[in-house]
Amino acid sequence: MKILYTILCGICLLYSGFAFGQEAVVTGRLLDGDSQQPLPGVSVRVKGTQQGVSSDVDGSFRLSLKSTPATIIFSYIGFESQEKEIQGSGSLGDFIMKPSLIFMADQVVISGTRQAEKITKTPATIQLINSKSIEELPSFNPGELLSRVKGVEFVRSGVIGTGINIRGFNSNFNSKNLQVNDGRFATLIATGLPLGPLSTFIKEDIDRVEVILGPNAALYGPNAHNGLVNTIMKDPRASQGTTIALGAGNQNMLTARVRHAQVLNDKFAFRVSGEYTKGTEFDFVDSVYMIRGGSLGAYEELELDNDFSFLKGNASLVYNITERAELVATWGGSNTTYLAPTNVGRNQIKDWKINHYGLKLISEHWFAQAYYTTSKTDSTYSIDERTKQYYRGIDSGLTDNQARGAFSYQSGALFIDDSRRLNGEIQYNNSLGKLNIVVGAQGQRDMANSHGTYLLDKDEDDYITINQFGVYGQFDYDLGNGFKLTAVARGDYHEVYEFNFVPKAGLVKSVGKDGAIRLTYSKGIAAPTILNMYGNLFNGLILGNAEGFTLNDGSAVEKQKVEEIQTIELGYKGKLNNRLYTDINAYYNKSKNFLSPVTVVGVATERGDQPMSEVQDGYGVYGGLVATYVNFGEVNTFGFDIGLNYQLMNHLTLDFNYSFFDYSVDEDDLDNDFDKDGKVTKLDILVNSPKNRAGLGLNYSGNKFFGTVFARWVEEYDYFSSFQIAAKSQPELSYRGVPIKENARSADTWNYGPLGGFVDVDLSLGYHIIQNKLSLSGQVTNPFDAEFREFTASPFIGRLYSVQLKLDLPAISKKTSK
Structure with a gap:
């Protein structure tokens, strides 16, 4: 530091x-x-x-x-x-x-090469959610716009729960898509999961969102594995004024948001923002299965709290050192309560607090930043495990109040988090004739602490500390005749997984005035998270696998490795004429060393060189029986995405996107036999993605009215993630020892049938009451109230509607330049 x-x-x-x-x-x-x-x-x-x-x-x-x-x-x-x-x-x-609504070819992005360049010239498949789409969305949740992005597998897990996956292998604990907010990694420290509802920014602060399809670890480091979501905030100097937004909807939803940005003088500018949103989740009570009195029974989740709330704040101060250099200090914080789906039932997130503090230097050739992130909760818990412990208490003779009290958390249901992360980065860029150079270094120090509740730390003073360091270099060379060559190399050192080399290369050929063809090769890695390495869930039934296990038959479970993916991609992006813009790409991935969902590996005698009796809190009950995370297999995946944008007339566009995804696996290679039943089946390679999906939208953005009609189709598909299952009946196959049957119990959860198989419609309409100052808008999702379920451990999604009144006030004083 x-x-x-x-x-x-x-x-x-x-x-x-x-x-x-x-x-x-x-x-x-x-x-x-x-x-x-x-x-x-x-x-x-x-x-x-x-x-x-x-x-x-x-x-x-x-x-x-x-x-x-x-x-x-x-x-x-x-x-x-x-x-x-x-x-x-x-x-x-x-x-x-x-x-011109067909403006996509003129858009400038930064995520592909970490330099500003036209979207058609970047050597990556980047999808853009622009500021106008964000401003005209009549909702507090900008994540909803990801449902309209080509190549993104979007799921809604409730009123506020939205998530994405890119190019297969989704799970209820998916950390393979990196979330970045203005250059800051916006992920939880211990689990590596995207912050999602825990994020600190508000919609009115967002300038645009850039989504990279495919790996981009060479520039962003481990866990930009399947993709990257980069949320870029507004510059206060280019967005002065005050915005106040008030919204309401069904499910008792109320939201209030405010943002103010101002230039104070030629040296200083600032922005501040805040949000309070609350509501009630859709009614849904999951089943918890446990044996009582010698028989298996189903029980409702205990004390389910369907209310959610968000309290968020952000501040940024910009200081212009010179015309070409500036310092930016930032802070963001949030306090969030909601229901979160997991691999094992649902978690009740209670008052989870995120804070981050940052300082950035930006100049013509230099970029440097340091930021500090904290994560804190002391009352979040696993609903499934707390419910089971409650009934254990009742069966042991406790009163209802006693069983619901402190006793209900004693089997490992309570999750305390008191973790910290320190990041630093420095980067230099320059041009030497036709050669552009970017070199940089990143460092990260994770300090995870659970007070001994869900990690292998002992108490509030015992931090699990992991250090990572990476250096990278990128070279862009103009070959002439419209050709540009990009080469990137990165070396990463992880304290547990040591050195990894991550390359990327791309060739872009400009075609006409506003188009380009690109061919890229890239490698991605996903390092196991602290939870994967040092987890200690439910009194040691689930343990992290940073050191490997010795089983009671003398065999070994190897410690986890870094998951790898290599991708070759061919694409075209540009205007075919003055009204039609197209974005097409095809890709082929080779993946190996998959990190499995949590799985039972058997009865262990040692974790690393430590006896299980000293590691497993519940050794007296489990006797060394352990579930953990392991690497396995090699799979090839492939697919293509098509996006078309057609300008019907001024202010009116028609958008279409379609994505195809499939995979192949060597069924004769028993390294792909994850469940060790002697044969390779679909249950060994949990792709968990639809083969086909498509979207069609009509967008109008005029001087007075604006609105969207968007329809999304997702093909039916089977989904498996640890305890979670959503699949059609397949009696010839068994999952976790139980034949797969739709609308029936499957081991520890209920199988409601496959995901997807629906068409969802979003409708929105807005009116500028006073141009550029006051607008009224509304939105309806699932207007026909069709009953469908997009994710496991989540409710069936019903109709959602909301209205929003937004007031934009001009800046107090005239804008001055930087």
Whole structure:
């Protein structure tokens, strides 16, 4: 931390001494080419620098330039990006922005190479949720927009629970898709799961979301394995003003959100935001199975709390060191209560608190950041295990109150988390003729603590500490004739899994004015999480596998390895004509060393070199019987995605996407026999993904009205994840020792039948009561109230509707440039 601080200070002093040329002031007013109405919020930036402003509510802007000549770039969602050469001070008068809803080829992204570049030129399959889609969504939950993204397997696990998977192998504890928020890893420290509902940002703070399909570990490190979701926040200097949003809906949903951003002077700008949302989950009571009195019975979850709530806050302060360098200090916090599906029933998340603190330096050639994340809860618990312990208490003669009290948590139901994470990164980029270079280093120190409740730590002073370090280098070279070559190499050192090499290479060929063909190779890795390595669930019935086990027959269970995937991908992205934009890609993956869901491996005598009697809290009950996580198998997966966007007329577009996914496995290779029954079946390779899915949407975004009709079809598919099962009847196969039968008990859970097999519809409509100031909008999901279930350990999804009133107030003072 001291080293990084020294680097930051040194770079700040270096840039503070720079001087630049002749100053100039440029003014103008930006107008909609169709309506001739003023355009507020247009980004006005100096090409090649950090300098820029956004237009005021009347479309006017005033930009101070440190030197001329210079090129100004005007960009705004729904309009073509335009450039203007500036020779000195003056007024541009009324500057016309040309409307175009087929603007995708002009979009700039950063996730593919960690540099700003047109989306068509990046050597990765990137899907973009833009600011207009986010602003016009009449919901507090921006995660709902992921259902409309090509190549993403979207699931809804309740009123607020939304999740994604990319290219197969989903589970109820899926940590293979990395979530990044403005360059900060937004994952839980001990489990590696995306924060999801625990996230600290609010919808009004989001500028855009970039989704990478496929591995991108070379630049982002372990666990950017199947994909990456990068949420990019608004710059307060380009988004001044105050936004207040109030919403209500069924399921007792109420939400209030506020955001304010302001430029104080040429040096300082800030933003603050907050949200409070509450509601009630759909009615659903899962069955808990246990043996009582010698017979197996089904019992309702104990004391189920269907209420959810979110309290979130964010703040950011920007300091302009010079024209080309800035410091950004950030804080975010949340307190969340909700029901979460897991591999073993559901967890009652109670007052789970996330806080993060960060400092970033951004300049023309340097980027450096350090951030600190904390995770804390002392009352979250496993509903399934608490229910079982309650009935054990009743059977032992306890009163109802006694059995519901502290006793109900004594078998390992309670989860306490008091974990911390420290991250640091430094990066340098430059151009040498046709060669662009990015080199960097990242460090991460995880300090997990469960007070001895679900990890192999002993108490609140015993932290499980894991250090990781990675260095990477990226080289882009312009080969001429429209060809660009990208090569990336990364070396990662993990304290438990030691060194891993992660390469990536891409070749992009520009086609016409607004298109490109790309061919890429990339490798991804997924390092086991702290829970996988050092878990201690339900008094040691489930233990982490960082050191391996010795079984009572003398055989060994090897310690976990890093999971690997290698991908070859071919794609095209661009405009076929002025109205049609297309994005097509095909891929082939080779995966090995799958990390299994939790599975029983047998009776163990030792974990590593430690006797099980010293490790397993419940040794007197289990006698060394243990479940853990193991590596197995090698599978090839393949598929393709098609996305089409057609502009029917100004302000009206038709969107279509389709995805196909399948796999192949060597059935003669018994390394793929995960359940060790002597043959390789579908139950050994838990793909857990639909083979076909598609979406069709009609979007209107006019001066007064805006709205969307979107239909999503998901093919029926079988799903298995540890205790969880959702599958059609297959009496020839058994899962966890029980024949697979639909609408029947399957070991420890009820099989309601396969997932998917539905068409879901979203409808939204909004009206600008006062242009750019006041809007009223509403949304209905599943308007026909069709009963379907998208995920295991989750309710059947009913109709959801909500309304939102949003007020946008202009900035207190005129915007000034950076």
